[in-house]
Amino acid sequence: MVTSKNCIIRLSRYKNALYRLLSLGFLKVFSETLADEVGVTASQVRKDFSLFGISGNKKGGYQIEALLNKLSSILGKDKLQKVIVVGSGHIGTALMKYKGFEKEGIKITAGFDIDPAKCNKSGTVPVLPIGELKDFVKNDAIKIGIIATPDIAAQQVADLMFEAGIKGILNFAPIRIKSPQDSIVNYVNLELELENVIYFVNALNKPLSLSKDSA
Amino acid sequence: MVTSKNCIIRLSRYKNALYRLLSLGFLKVFSETLADEVGVTASQVRKDFSLFGISGNKKGGYQIEALLNKLSSILGKDKLQKVIVVGSGHIGTALMKYKGFEKEGIKITAGFDIDPAKCNKSGTVPVLPIGELKDFVKNDAIKIGIIATPDIAAQQVADLMFEAGIKGILNFAPIRIKSPQDSIVNYVNLELELENVIYFVNALNKPLSLSKDSA
DNA sequence: CTTGTTTTGTTACTTATTTCACAAAATTAA
DNA sequence: TTAATTTTGTGAAATAAGTAACAAAACAAG
Known part of the structure; x- marks a missing residue:
């Protein structure tokens, strides 16, 4: 592999x-x-x-x-992938509305939030109370989840996801998640990406040396 | 360096x-x-x-x-970094409203959009017509920009940014940007990150081998 | 002051990733 | 059919990244 x-x-x-x-x-x-x-x-x-x-x-x-x-x-894109999002703040909501996933065979089937005021079962992507996560994930055999909560909540949400059977997480909270051996967590940290750009802008424009790498 | x-x-x-x-x-x-x-x-x-x-x-x-x-x-965080966002769709708007940047010394000073209907000069983060980008960037000596437009527009927006004096771009559009030598472009591609999670979930749960890497 | 312990800082080693280079296959032209 | 040309596929070589190991410094205890 x-x-x-x-x-x-x-x-x-x-x-x-x-x-x-x-x-x-x-x-x-x-x-x-x-x-x-x-x-x-x-x-x-x-x-x-x-x-x-x-x-x-x-x-x-x-x-x-x-x-x-x-x-x-190879990439597992030969069938539709169902994904849930936890946290319906700015980032979470943007992800639920984001059109880019659909054409990649990724469907966000539900959002979850701890705040009842933010729940809304009738939207295009329903936002459900976090208490319903476990059943939902089990019933739909969902394997992938996105964490878009504040960092304090992230580990707890991850634990709940793993318990429910989720095996892969994309985590937007700026904190390292402890995860079982048979699972995978990827990180998206926007502050960090911007900081990185800032570093290279300074580094490229200050000294007299050159670089070509970027990744 | x-x-x-x-x-x-x-x-x-x-x-x-x-x-x-x-x-x-x-x-x-x-x-x-x-x-x-x-x-x-x-x-x-x-x-x-x-x-x-x-x-x-x-x-x-x-x-x-x-x-x-x-x-x-080292990371250039000893002074406030002013950043602009182009594209006020779901992602762009979420970024403008995102609280996480502030405490990292990053301030989104304006958004830009080609659609006049999406412009709004009086918000917390004003959204201006794309035509005003060049002057705005020059006047405020802004060095960092975020692209959150559809992919077709991304290169054009990038060119405009570079012309205005921007040296570093964080690009959310799923397309490679051609950029001058003395500049840097970092990519955030959400579909790609999710695809990656999907691959590893499949890979970890199908065969009898083990992995520990994640990055 | 001496001995023992802890933790850094760096060099040497190991592993991983990328590039090079070239034989083998496929195609075209004569 | 033969020769010339192009492009793949893959081991070998080169680079880069990460880990281990250990001397040197700092401190504590006796």
């Missing part, structure tokens, strides 16, 4: 780029072209594909459609 | 953990403790500090307050 997060992230990027190329009318693509599109080297593309047993045609490149099927299958 | 994004991200994490420890009443900390708090090894902490010439006291650990000052200065 490939366990490098960066590698998997690149697969997703390849997939996105391939959709774009497909919509522009291309049917096949060379590693070189795809690499340019995503901002990596051609070697990297071929190596990544090699790791997953994806092969193309010597001299002919890769058939985009077949490639997309393969990537989607 | 340190150019490893991961390393800088860790510095931010150390900083956050240190604030937490300080608020709990601690005045000094050992590399071991800080490492546990952030989820890395003690060696890593000391190595990171070593790279930036940060030193502590043999047997005595590190003075939290002095350490925080040093980290804040």
Whole structure:
């Protein structure tokens, strides 16, 4: 099994780029072209594909459609993924309304909040009391959850999610989550991302040295 | 100059953990403790500090307050950072309203949108027509911008930002931005982060192998 | 003052990731 | 059919990142 997060992230990027190329009318693509599109080297593309047993045609490149099927299958995108969000503050609400997930086969089926005033069962994405989370997750066999609560609540919410059977969490709260062995937690920390930009802006514009890395 | 994004991200994490420890009443900390708090090894902490010439006291650990000052200065957090947001859809609006930035010394001073109906000069964060971006950025000497537009608009918005003098961008649009040498673009792609969680949930729960990595 | 203990700071080692380089396959042209 | 050309696929080489180990400093206790 490939366990490098960066590698998997690149697969997703390849997939996105391939959709774009497909919509522009291309049917096949060379590693070189795809690499340019995503901002990596051609070697990297071929190596990544090699790791997953994806092969193309010597001299002919890769058939985009077949490639997309393969990537989607590897990434678990061949079936609709149901996801819940806990916390209906600014970020949580934006996520529930966000259109970008749908076209990626991700559906936010419900939100949850501890504050009854923020609950609303009749919206496009219903917001339910946190007490209903466990049953909801079990009934719908949901495996993925998003935490968009204040940091004080995050661990508690995570524990509740794991108890209910959730195996993967995307956590927006700026705190490290303790999680069971058979689960995965990814972090999105907006302050941190901005801080990082700030650091590199200062670093690039102050001294006389150069850099090219970014990730 | 340190150019490893991961390393800088860790510095931010150390900083956050240190604030937490300080608020709990601690005045000094050992590399071991800080490492546990952030989820890395003690060696890593000391190595990171070593790279930036940060030193502590043999047997005595590190003075939290002095350490925080040093980290804040490295990360450019010793002065208020003004940031603008372009795109006032769900994500852009959530960012403008997001409370988390303030306590990190980051202030969103304005939003911009191409749609006049979405503009509103009198909000807490005024939303201005995109045409006013250039003057606004120049007058306020703003160096950092956030792109929260649809992907089709992203490159155009980025070009406008660079023209106006912005040097660092945090980009939420799922597209690679072409940028000048002396600038930096960081990416936040929510679909991609979720896809990643989905991959690892599948990978961890299907086969008989184990993994521990997460990043 | 000496001995023992703790923790840093850094060098050496290990592991992981990326790039290089080239044989093998596929295609085209003659 | 043969030669020339292009592009993949993959081991080997190079780089980067992370861990381990330990000497040196700091302190405490006797």
